[in-house]
Amino acid sequence: NMSPRKLCVPGEKLCSTEDCIPGTGTYLRHGYIFAALAGYVFRKNEGEELPVISVVKETEAQLLPDVGAIVTCKVEIYKIPSLTGAHISLGDVQSNYLLTTAENELGVVVAHSEAGVQMIPISWCEMQCPRTHGKEFRKVARVQPEFLQA
Structure with a gap:
């Protein structure tokens, strides 16, 4: 599932490392994943047990192709x-x-x-x-x- 969840701002706490794996546009601190930039939050399952969470700039969000495209x-x-x-x-x-x-x-x-x-x-x-x-x-x-x- 590649649909964006919401807009976020830099430093915003997104979730716990128990819920997701950090992806691009994020950073880890004290067991939580934070947004490193302003943009859309994407969660995608890549075969691991946990989904990967990443933040994509608003201008790039419309350019992300889906898997299989x-x-x-x-x-x-x-x-x-x-x-x-x-x-x-x-x-x-x-x-x-x-x-x-x-x-x-x-x-x-x-x-x-x-x-x-x-x-x-x-x-x-x-x-x-x-x-x-x-x-x-x-x-x-x-x-x-x-x-x-x-």
């Missing part, structure tokens, strides 16, 4: 940034996300070569730079027609 995002796992269609799952307690492109239709949508040129997909697993003709391995997304802008 399919997203389009910029990733820089390689030295070359790519836009990737990916599936979300939760990473560690600090609210990092893990992305997977395991489903057939998910993968790289836009990639740029080392020459800075937008690459062209030539198969499901390769993209080619139109300037240098160099090929790079990428799992190419099979973008559904309804998601393409006219």
Whole structure:
């Protein structure tokens, strides 16, 4: 459950460490978890016995994807940034996300070569730079027609 519970202010006592695990935007003191910044309080179960409680700035709260959401995002796992269609799952307690492109239709949508040129997909697993003709391995997304802008 990722829905925000309430707004909080820095220093506000959120709960006991018996009820939750501290996440981002929080700090521990004397067995209690406090808000480190102003924002929305989120509790999410990540498979541990206790939910993780975190505070997210108001401007970022609307940007948090749910676990299992399919997203389009910029990733820089390689030295070359790519836009990737990916599936979300939760990473560690600090609210990092893990992305997977395991489903057939998910993968790289836009990639740029080392020459800075937008690459062209030539198969499901390769993209080619139109300037240098160099090929790079990428799992190419099979973008559904309804998601393409006219």
